[in-house]
Amino acid sequence: MSRYLLRRLMIMIPSILGISIVLFTILALAPGDPFEELATNPNVPPDVRANLRAKFGLDDPVAVRYVRWLTAMLQGDWGFSFVSRIDVDALILQRLPTTMLVIGSSQILALLVALPVGIYAATRPYSVFDQIASTLAFIGFALPTFFTGLVLILIFSITLDWLPFVYRADISGSGWRWVWEHIRQAIMPVAVLGLFQAASYTRYVRAAVLDVIRLDYVTTARAKGLAERVVVIKHVVRNALIPVVTLVALQMPVVFSGGIVTEQIFRIPGIGSLLISSILANDTPVIMAVTFVFACLVVAFNLIADLLYGWLDPRITYR
Amino acid sequence: MVGSTLASPTAEIARPQPVSLAYEAWRRFRRHRLAVVSSVVLLAIILAVLLGPTFWTVPINEIDFTARLKAPSAKHPLGTDDLGQDLLARMLYGGRISLAVGLAAMVVAILVGTVVGAIAGMSRGSIDAALMWVTDLFLALPQLPLLLLIIYLFRDSLKSIAGPEAGIFILIVAIIGGFRWMPAARLVRAQFFSLREKEFVEAARALGASTTRQVVRHILPNSFGPLVVAATIDVAAAIVFESTLSFLGLGFPPDIPTWGRLLFDAKDYLDIAPHWALFPGAAIFVVVLTISFIGDGLRDALDPRKVI
Numbered sequence: 001m002s003r004y005l006l007r008r009l010m011i012m013i014p015s016i017l018g019i020s021i022v023l024f025t026i027l028a029l030a031p032g033d034p035f036e037e038l039a040t041n042p043n044v045p046p047d048v049r050a051n052l053r054a055k056f057g058l059d060d061p062v063a064v065r066y067v068r069w070l071t072a073m074l075q076g077d078w079g080f081s082f083v084s085r086i087d088v089d090a091l092i093l094q095r096l097p098t099t100m101l102v103i104g105s106s107q108i109l110a111l112l113v114a115l116p117v118g119i120y121a122a123t124r125p126y127s128v129f130d131q132i133a134s135t136l137a138f139i140g141f142a143l144p145t146f147f148t149g150l151v152l153i154l155i156f157s158i159t160l161d162w163l164p165f166v167y168r169a170d171i172s173g174s175g176w177r178w179v180w181e182h183i184r185q186a187i188m189p190v191a192v193l194g195l196f197q198a199a200s201y202t203r204y205v206r207a208a209v210l211d212v213i214r215l216d217y218v219t220t221a222r223a224k225g226l227a228e229r230v231v232v233i234k235h236v237v238r239n240a241l242i243p244v245v246t247l248v249a250l251q252m253p254v255v256f257s258g259g260i261v262t263e264q265i266f267r268i269p270g271i272g273s274l275l276i277s278s279i280l281a282n283d284t285p286v287i288m289a290v291t292f293v294f295a296c297l298v299v300a301f302n303l304i305a306d307l308l309y310g311w312l313d314p315r316i317t318y319r
Numbered sequence: 320m321v322g323s324t325l326a327s328p329t330a331e332i333a334r335p336q337p338v339s340l341a342y343e344a345w346r347r348f349r350r351h352r353l354a355v356v357s358s359v360v361l362l363a364i365i366l367a368v369l370l371g372p373t374f375w376t377v378p379i380n381e382i383d384f385t386a387r388l389k390a391p392s393a394k395h396p397l398g399t400d401d402l403g404q405d406l407l408a409r410m411l412y413g414g415r416i417s418l419a420v421g422l423a424a425m426v427v428a429i430l431v432g433t434v435v436g437a438i439a440g441m442s443r444g445s446i447d448a449a450l451m452w453v454t455d456l457f458l459a460l461p462q463l464p465l466l467l468l469i470i471y472l473f474r475d476s477l478k479s480i481a482g483p484e485a486g487i488f489i490l491i492v493a494i495i496g497g498f499r500w501m502p503a504a505r506l507v508r509a510q511f512f513s514l515r516e517k518e519f520v521e522a523a524r525a526l527g528a529s530t531t532r533q534v535v536r537h538i539l540p541n542s543f544g545p546l547v548v549a550a551t552i553d554v555a556a557a558i559v560f561e562s563t564l565s566f567l568g569l570g571f572p573p574d575i576p577t578w579g580r581l582l583f584d585a586k587d588y589l590d591i592a593p594h595w596a597l598f599p600g601a602a603i604f605v606v607v608l609t610i611s612f613i614g615d616g617l618r619d620a621l622d623p624r625k626v627i
Contacts, residue, residue: 018456026469138615142608144559146566146579147600150586158590250458257463261563265586275464276567279471291468294461302459 008306012299019295020073024066027288073292079285083278088289092271096293098167099270102189103259109194110201111248117198118205119237125210133202140199145258149192149265156188163188167268189266193258197251204247208240242313249305252298347620354616357609364606368414377405379412379576391594398594400584409576410598416577417558417603420491424557427496429550432503437534439504440511451508454501462498463563469494470569483572491570495557503549510542544621551614555607562603578603 072078078088121130157165167185212218213236221235222228260272267273271290278286349355382404391398398406439450470490477486514520515538523537564570565579573580578599585596 014452015456015459018452019460022456022460022465023468026465026472138611139608142555142611143604144562144600144607146563146582147596147604150582150589150596150600154589154593154596158593253458253460253462256461257563260463261566264567275467276569279467279569282471287468287471291461291464294464295459298459298461 004310005307008303012303015299015302016296017070019299020070020292021066023288023291023295024069027069028062028065073289078289078292081278081283081286083281083283083286088285091274091286092289092293095269095271095274098268099259099263099272102186102262102268102270103193103255105186106190106193106197106259107255109190110197113195113198114201114205115237118202119209119232119240121202122206122209122213122240123232130206133206137199137202140195141203143196145192145196145261146265148196149188149262152188152192153265165266167266185266189262189268192265193255193262196258197255200251201244201248204244205240208243209236211243212236212240238312242309245305245308245312249302252301256294256297344620348616351612351616351619353612354619357612357616360605361609361613364414364602364609365418368411368418371411372408375407375411377408379408380404380574398592398598400581400592400595406581406595406598409581410578410602413576413578413581413599414602416488416571416575417561417579418606420488420495420561420577421554421558423488423492424495424499424560425550425553427492428499428553428557429503429546430500431496432500432549433507433539433546435500436504436507437511437539440508441515441530441534447508450504454504457498458501460498466494466498466560466564467567467569470564484575487571491561491564495560499553499556499560503546503553506545506549507542510545511538514538514541547621548614548618551610551617555610555614558603558610559607 076089078092080086081088081091084091117133121127121133124130153165156163164185165188167189218231218235221231226235256272259270260275262268263270263272264276271293275287275290277283278290400406400409435450435454439447439454473490474487477490480486481489515533520533520537523533528536561570561577562579562582565577566583568583571577571580573584581599582596582603585592585599589596
């Protein structure tokens with residue numbers, strides 16, 4: 001198992017390197033010079049500027065600059081936020097838990113909806129339930145998160161006044177009241193993100209279960225006299241989940257995109273809203289770091305999917 | 320899958336003369352009732368967006384402070400915004416841009432995807448492996464953060480080259496297209512892998528057809544079906560992406576009212592003018608939904624295989 005994990009980690013390295021090359025290329029191709037201000041300032045003599053450029057290595061070949069940038073990124077030396085006046089890694093660590101909490105709970109909600117609905121719909125294909133579920137999945141898929149978010153705010157915060165529409169990290173109070181306040185403010189963002197994902201997951205689960213349910217070994221299991229529930233849960237679902245795990249992992253970039261939008265709508269203080277506010281404030285170090293963190297998260301979730309894959313499918317040996 | 324099973328042999332007997340491929344596809348598409356209804360609705364929206372401004376001649380930027388945030392009425396069928404500008408006119412104008420972005424980004428994505436997939440599909444070995452590694456890498460990139468990063472870095476310089484409207488249009492189309500080509504590439508590669516071993520391609524090869532001719536005349540036309548389905552889905556995805564960018568305030572400039580931009584402007588007035596947000600949101604929803612249904616119908620009509 002540990003050797004398998006090690007091998008998967010080794011495979012991750014080229015992905016991270018590839019992503020970092022893409023990021024650095026974008027940065028290197030971008031017009032504009034960090035020393036632009038100095039260049040247009042007549043009080044700075046040209047040789048001082050040249051010295052500064054040499055000191056920061058801006059005139060080195062691209063490859064050298066890339067290696068230097070990458071080592072700095074990997075060592076956690078992400079620079080200094082122009083706006084917040086603190087180190088970027090501290091800023092991100094401060095924001096990351098909120099994002100992970102919201103995205104994590106929404107994924108759990110999505111799977112809690114998609115698995116039962118998809119499996120039930122696939123065991124009764126083309127029934128009324130299946131058709132309603134498919135239509136709802138199409139609708140949920142077509143509703144962009146920014147629109148559902150606004151509609152939910154309109155209904156539950158403005159019309160009914162049940163839920164707060166601004167997410168606050170600094171809720172005062174303690175005990176159950178504090179927990180309840182946190183749950184109350186998380187309901188809408190988690191629902192928006194979770195139900196959107198649930199729509200596409202339901203379609204994956206249904207298709208995957210349908211692929212498996214007509215195979216011979218399922219008929220055999222039924223012929224042995226096993227209860228239908230046992231056949232579905234132990235024999236069908238376990239095999240059907242294998243492709244679903246891959247598809248869910250492939251959805252991670254979409255999930256993070258949805259997370260950014262949701263954080264923006266509900267003003268959740270996570271790294272997504274940090275990214276948007278940094279872009280609006282031209283805070284380049286933070287923008288680069290947040291993008292890098294998102295990329296690492298996607299790769300990490302792919303790794304988790306690979307491990308789950310091995311657990312679900314014993315045919316994949318941990319070599 | 321439904322389409323292929325329902326295409327019963329009795330239909331063949333009733334119509335002994337050979338039917339064209341297009342007719343067969345249309346016959347199967349028609350069975351998907353939701354797809355047909357969706358086509359009609361989408362066509363109506365496209366016509367409204369294209370021809371609407373010739374009938375509804377209210378200018379999109381006519382400011383009228385006496386009619387601020389008005390609910391829908393006879394004078395303003397979709398109401399007005401905070402400057403008293405007519406929302407119907409703005410929606411029609413914005414719809415043109417949203418649909419144009421969707422179509423243009425789809426063309427870019429499908430072109431890039433087809434070229435990458437075709438090269439990977441025809442060349443075995445290291446070129447194929449390298450191209451697929453790049454494809455998988457792009458699939459693993461966090462797309463929205465990268466899109467935002469690119470827009471942030473390149474927006475000003477493109478604006479100065481091509482003007483604010485055209486510059487941002489080119490930028491958005493290029494990057495949406497540049498981040499959506501991977502499904503098409505995988506699809507085309509898979510198609511090429513199976514098609515290049517088929518007898519008719521072998522026959523063409525035996526007749527001395529060059530690789531280019533084999534690809535262009537024989538293999539590509541036969542992999543069109545799934546590609547059309549992927550293209551339909553790409554249009555919807557690009558429209559959503561553009562609206563997302565505009566909604567985050569990072570898409571088109573404020574004076575160009577795309578649907579996402581209208582939602583962005585409306586979100587602070589939800590309590591007093593909900594109509595302002597609901598109409599553009601509903602427009603995006605209806606367009607994406609109809610395109611998804613049409614894609615589903617086309618999948619039944621052209622190819623029962625799934626597109627990931």
